[in-house]
Amino acid sequence: MMVPMLGWLAMLAIGGGLVMGFGIAPREVTQGSVQRIMYVHVPFAWVAYLAFAVVFVASIAYLWRRSAAADRVAHASAEAGVVFTGLAIATGSIWGKPTWGTWWTWDARLTSVALLFVLYLGYLMLRGMIEDRERGARYAAVLGIIAALDIPLVHFSVFWWRTLHQPPSIRPGSAAMPGVILAALLVNVVAFTLLYAYFVAKRSRVLRLAEEMPA
Amino acid sequence: MTADHWTFVIAAYGLAAVVLGGYWRRLVRQERAVRAGSARRQSRR
Numbered sequence: 001m002m003v004p005m006l007g008w009l010a011m012l013a014i015g016g017g018l019v020m021g022f023g024i025a026p027r028e029v030t031q032g033s034v035q036r037i038m039y040v041h042v043p044f045a046w047v048a049y050l051a052f053a054v055v056f057v058a059s060i061a062y063l064w065r066r067s068a069a070a071d072r073v074a075h076a077s078a079e080a081g082v083v084f085t086g087l088a089i090a091t092g093s094i095w096g097k098p099t100w101g102t103w104w105t106w107d108a109r110l111t112s113v114a115l116l117f118v119l120y121l122g123y124l125m126l127r128g129m130i131e132d133r134e135r136g137a138r139y140a141a142v143l144g145i146i147a148a149l150d151i152p153l154v155h156f157s158v159f160w161w162r163t164l165h166q167p168p169s170i171r172p173g174s175a176a177m178p179g180v181i182l183a184a185l186l187v188n189v190v191a192f193t194l195l196y197a198y199f200v201a202k203r204s205r206v207l208r209l210a211e212e213m214p215a
Numbered sequence: 216m217t218a219d220h221w222t223f224v225i226a227a228y229g230l231a232a233v234v235l236g237g238y239w240r241r242l243v244r245q246e247r248a249v250r251a252g253s254a255r256r257q258s259r260r
Contacts, residue, residue, distance in 0.1 A: 040228065083234065206242065
């Protein structure tokens with residue numbers, strides 16, 4: 001019952017995010033309407049961080065307690081994280097072409113995010129390759145912890161290397177963003193966080209049903 | 216005045232809709248398949 005409700009709530013919030021992004025938030029003065037891509041790009045990047053942080057915590061919980069539920073959450077969260085990271089890269093690239101004049105550049109942020117994407121693709125492939133469930137879960141948990149080391153690298157890359165990608169727009173000391181643009185961004189962050197939670201809950205349930213299937 | 220580049224905006228939102236919708240459909244199909252498999256095995260017992 002909870003899972004479908006989470007899905008409907010996410011749909012409703014995404015609808016609200018679209019209204020905010022296209023109907024209420026004004027056209028940005030310097031970038032024009034292409035800036036509206038940020039209302040999905042930023043939430044996708046945030047959800048990717050969240051998803052892999054959840055993999056990290058669930059992997060520690062699995063190694064510590066050998067909890068099958070923690071393993072399922074790690075697996076489901078990694079899968080959703082790869083989907084959202086892929087979308088963050090793709091939407092960023094689509095925004096980059098008219099704004100930076102290029103689809104892709106080996107900038108520190110872009111490169112570290114691409115590495116994150118490949119690491120968790122490898123994580124999912126590892127899970128798929130090992131037939132013994134317990135052994136697969138153990139190896140995946142170790143990789144889930146090691147791969148998470150790339151998350152701070154992604155986040156701080158814009159401060160440490162100062163390449164093309166701009167630092168986060170919402171941070172202490174940065175120029176204030178107009179309230180309506182910030183609100184549109186935050187509504188979309190909430191909406192896609194709900195969608196992520198729905199995906200993880202649904203995928204975890206599928207994994208549990210598969211484990212409980214009579215042999 | 217800066218150009219709006221609406222085709223890029225539509226491409227980004229369209230791609231997001233296709234990928235997220237596709238992933239959701241995959242989850243629905245997986246759940247249906249697991250439930251059907253489970254029911255089949257129980258009826259065989």
